[in-house]
Amino acid sequence: MDVIVLGAGIIGVTTAWYLRGKGHNVRVLERREQVGLDASFASAGHVSAHLADPWANPTTLNTLFTWLFSNDTPLVFRPKADIHQWSWLFKFLRECPANRYNSNLINLANLGVYSRTALQSLRAQTGIGYDEAQRGILQFFTDETKLQGAAAAARRLAGSGLRREVFDAEQCLEVEPALHSLRDTLKGGIYSRYDETGDAFKFTQRLTELACEAGVQFDYGSTVQRIQVGRDTIQAIDIQRANGQTESCKADQYVLCLGAESAPMARKIGINLDIYPVKGYSVSLPVREGAQALTMGLTDAVQRMAFSRLGNRVRGAAIAEITGYDRTVDAQRCQKIVANAQRLFPDALDIEHADYWAGLRPMSPSNLPSIGRNDRYHNLLINAGHGTMGWTQSCGSALAISDIIDGRRPDCEFPFIGEIR
Ligand SMILES: Cc1cc2nc3c(=O)[nH]c(=O)nc-3n(C[C@H](O)[C@H](O)[C@H](O)COP(=O)(O)OP(=O)(O)OC[C@H]3O[C@@H](n4cnc5c(N)ncnc54)[C@H](O)[C@@H]3O)c2cc1C
Numbered sequence: 001m002d003v004i005v006l007g008a009g010i011i012g013v014t015t016a017w018y019l020r021g022k023g024h025n026v027r028v029l030e031r032r033e034q035v036g037l038d039a040s041f042a043s044a045g046h047v048s049a050h051l052a053d054p055w056a057n058p059t060t061l062n063t064l065f066t067w068l069f070s071n072d073t074p075l076v077f078r079p080k081a082d083i084h085q086w087s088w089l090f091k092f093l094r095e096c097p098a099n100r101y102n103s104n105l106i107n108l109a110n111l112g113v114y115s116r117t118a119l120q121s122l123r124a125q126t127g128i129g130y131d132e133a134q135r136g137i138l139q140f141f142t143d144e145t146k147l148q149g150a151a152a153a154a155r156r157l158a159g160s161g162l163r164r165e166v167f168d169a170e171q172c173l174e175v176e177p178a179l180h181s182l183r184d185t186l187k188g189g190i191y192s193r194y195d196e197t198g199d200a201f202k203f204t205q206r207l208t209e210l211a212c213e214a215g216v217q218f219d220y221g222s223t224v225q226r227i228q229v230g231r232d233t234i235q236a237i238d239i240q241r242a243n244g245q246t247e248s249c250k251a252d253q254y255v256l257c258l259g260a261e262s263a264p265m266a267r268k269i270g271i272n273l274d275i276y277p278v279k280g281y282s283v284s285l286p287v288r289e290g291a292q293a294l295t296m297g298l299t300d301a302v303q304r305m306a307f308s309r310l311g312n313r314v315r316g317a318a319i320a321e322i323t324g325y326d327r328t329v330d331a332q333r334c335q336k337i338v339a340n341a342q343r344l345f346p347d348a349l350d351i352e353h354a355d356y357w358a359g360l361r362p363m364s365p366s367n368l369p370s371i372g373r374n375d376r377y378h379n380l381l382i383n384a385g386h387g388t389m390g391w392t393q394s395c396g397s398a399l400a401i402s403d404i405i406d407g408r409r410p411d412c413e414f415p416f417i418g419e420i421r
Helices: 010-021 058-068 083-094 099-124 145-159 169-176 177-182 200-213 259-267 331-344 387-405
Strands: 002-006 025-029 075-077 136-143 165-168 188-192 217-219 223-231 234-241 246-247 253-256 278-285 298-301 304-308 313-322 355-363 370-373 380-384
Touching: 010 025, 010 058, 010 200, 010 387, 075 169, 083 278, 083 313, 099 145, 099 177, 099 387, 136 145, 136 169, 145 165, 165 169, 165 223, 165 234, 165 387, 169 188, 169 278, 177 331, 253 259, 259 278, 259 331, 259 355, 259 380, 278 331, 278 387, 304 331, 313 331, 313 370, 331 355, 355 387, 370 387, 380 387
Parallel strands: 002 025, 002 253, 025 217, 075 313, 136 298, 253 380
Antiparallel strands: 136 188, 165 188, 223 234, 234 246, 278 313, 278 355, 298 304, 304 313, 370 380
């Protein structure tokens, strides 16, 4: 079958890879000059199946209103005259009660584990390297009350198959000695042994090289301008190239993977996707020669920052701004990440050579992505809305799409959208 994939972030590239693996002819349309330059560029690097908490949860409700209207909190809301922003926020609030949270959490974990397994077999099959580490992820606490809350949740969730080990401070320092600066203040942590870390951008680039070798066609500088529709099918995709030329591209099936741009594009053909951009920031810092810096994935639960060791760099990421499609990098926000990194790993990082970045998470109110076939246009599939977890969920979401396109039910307990036929 001929398939066109719209968008070459980590989701579009993995989708192309798995579709090609099932024997389809795949063409990828991407507006930028190469893959992975939007949300997939400098994520925190966590492949986190077991520590993936939906942002909409009962405790969020308590802090949300203080956070929303302040400028100095992990979550910032700048109200816009945009009905989609307000509607998204309303739906987010509806996902906060405990019953919704629990169901979303289990679905996220199912997809996360399915995806991590797919990533592991892709790695074994191809030998792909991306500064990966399989040392687990530790969420650490310097606040006893917060630790107790997280520990109680970890014990409660053990029955649902989520493997979260509760560690005391000594155990935390054993798995990550680089946290020694917190020796006097560390209360403990939640350790997810089987989670991993790695550079999502490097992964996306290397997988693209492998996909090209396997015959996938990547069209860069090709901006999707219009999706031509018939009564119940997609007829063609109109693109404009960097030199201004236009073209209508046709295939048997189409997969929408436009990240944060997925919802506005889908709206043009009457499809409502609950995806809104939530801006996040990251900082990449070289590790000084011989210094003791972290070696695994870390989450500072009190400061709400995630860290990874990616080769000879440390990446720190944080902050959620619901401010529309603005991608501007606010240096002050990045400096906060640098300050916390310095506090945690004093003298280990070369802050003079810090790289600042901001990206738009394609976020759904429930944290669950939309994966599956569209009900209205039967040759259109959606793989979008991965929000905070796109790197974690990429291989699994793409593998699932490659099954669904062939009429097979993916081997994962997850609320895939649309009919499987
Ligand atoms: C600060 C931060 C930290 C994060 N940390 C983690 C983490 O630790 N673990 C994790 O699992 N996830 C993390 N994420 C989330 C993850 O990065 C995203 O979910 C993921 O990158 C989304 O991938 P995507 O392919 O859907 O979107 P994108 O990477 O944005 O790709 C969409 C592509 O579509 C293209 N496009 C858009 N419009 C058009 C058009 N009209 N025509 C042609 N092409 C178009 C874009 O150029 C882009 O290449 C983080 C995100 C941020 C911002």
